[in-house]
Amino acid sequence: MSILSVKNVSKTYQSGSRKLTVLDDVNFEIHAGESIAIVGPSGSGKTTLLGLCAGLDSASTGSVVLHGNAFEKLTEDQRAAVRNQYVGFIFQNFQLLPTLTALENVMVPLELKKRKDAKEKAMALLEKVGLGDRNTHYPTQLSGGEQQRVSIARAFANEPKILFADEPTGNLDTETGEMIEDLIFNLNKDLGTTLILVTHDSELAKRTNRIIHIKGGKIQEGNHG
């Protein structure tokens, strides 16, 4: 089953009188449960493509369909509703809310859905990422790897169909990064969550099913190696 379809997508940014075409007629299809790496040089449009796939931004032309929802036909509120229902995010800089504890951060998406068991579910998720004993810690009281584990617990809180990860190990040392990778890939496998990650780490990319290379606005699908 196709979970994400990108058809004839282009993205042009306007800065002053200049136009910058970052993506030029991009096409691909992703099936439920797959893991995909988007790779390419810095500035090649990886983050832009991820944002379009997640409905955070609109394509200049073309169509992005996520779980049957064509983003170009939706209002901003409707796109947000699709994201809340189907999508989880992990970022390079974790993006935890600094005034909330680890537990409260994981509870945020559950409370948005008015889940009565938000606290118990969030606690179970923290335990799953090995941080049950850090539930009352604030982000500044956690190491980088621990913060990323909290953000993974938060990303999985709504049992997303698809997880977008933008350089998830970019701010971590190698050993911690590998532990975070294992966690993400194990959840991808155990829960069948589709995984789309942006990385310039070729070792990380090799762990995915497929690699999409971006260069000069065009994409090329490749096998490993």
Ligand code: ADP
């Ligand atoms: P990558 O993630 O591969 O490093 P990005 O998608 O962040 O690349 O950016 C691709 C190009 O688009 C870069 O040249 C960047 O400067 C430009 N760009 C990104 N966002 C904007 C924006 N909002 N307005 C204008 N240009 C942008």
